[in-house]
Amino acid sequence: MKSVKIATIAVLAALSIGTNYAMISLYNVKLMDFFVFVGGFCFGPAVGMLTGITSWVVYGTLNPVGFDFRIWFATMFAELLYGVVGGIVGRNLISKEADGLKVKVGTASVFFGMLGMLLTFAYDVITNAVFGYFWYQSIILGVIVGFVPFGLAHVLSNAFFFGLGCVPVIKVINNLARGSVHGSNHK
């Protein structure tokens, strides 16, 4: 169980870091949040948080766009939201007997898409507030200015990724790591 979790954290972190660099030219359109959420959803908040921290430790420090400790810290802290909420939602959605997500795919996709949007709003408000505080000396200005176009791109792309990707990826992980998914009694 422990080794599966460690392997999952490593794979999800590698996927999020790799896709972040691959999508570097697409500002604020990244799969990282999605992978952190899925990690939390399938294996609990701790795995989600560790996936987010690991991803940001690498991507945040070796970032072609630049490095600023305050922003890095804020983004890493806000990224934990995806993992924690993923873990909480996962516990409520995966029944102890179930071997996966047993709801209508369409309904689940809509739910995940909107959840991705709401989490991204929260993430953007936190990180833009920090940016605004240090750069504009105004939290409100940072939050508002950061929304168009970058925040909007982030929110809409995450709605798309979460809506389209969550159901199939969670099902695949549940099948591969059967018995290790939190809440499951399977061995």
Place this chain on the structure above:
Amino acid sequence: MALITNKWILLSMFLACWSLTATFLAGFYWLKYTDIVDRITGALIYVNVGIDYGNGTREWHNDTKAFSGVTLFDVTKQVANVTYQVGLYGTEVVGINNVSKQGSFGWTYWASNSTSRAWSIVWENVDAHRVAANETFMWYYQNAFNPPQ
């Protein structure tokens, strides 16, 4: 399971997404609107701009419309084809209407003193000097700092 299948939760989430997007967009466009309003609500003023090419040719752009708060640089760009470079001390005009800085020759700018009617050099940088209503300026191409004749 109830979380996903409960239509009221889904509806609430949808409304939350909608209202947040609308609020942020409204905030952004309000900010843009107030910024534009701040920039264009200056009073309409008129200034006179002369350009002396140093070869006996002098042209005047009298009663050029401008908003209070704009700089001499902004007004000059309105009336002429200006080339410039930005250096350590700010913006430097290097050419006006294809007459460019060459050797010791360059563009100097002067303001007419409203009481004495004499030309006095403007000590402020061109992009820092804000024009006043009915002010008269002269761009003078020369290799010294002599006031225009």
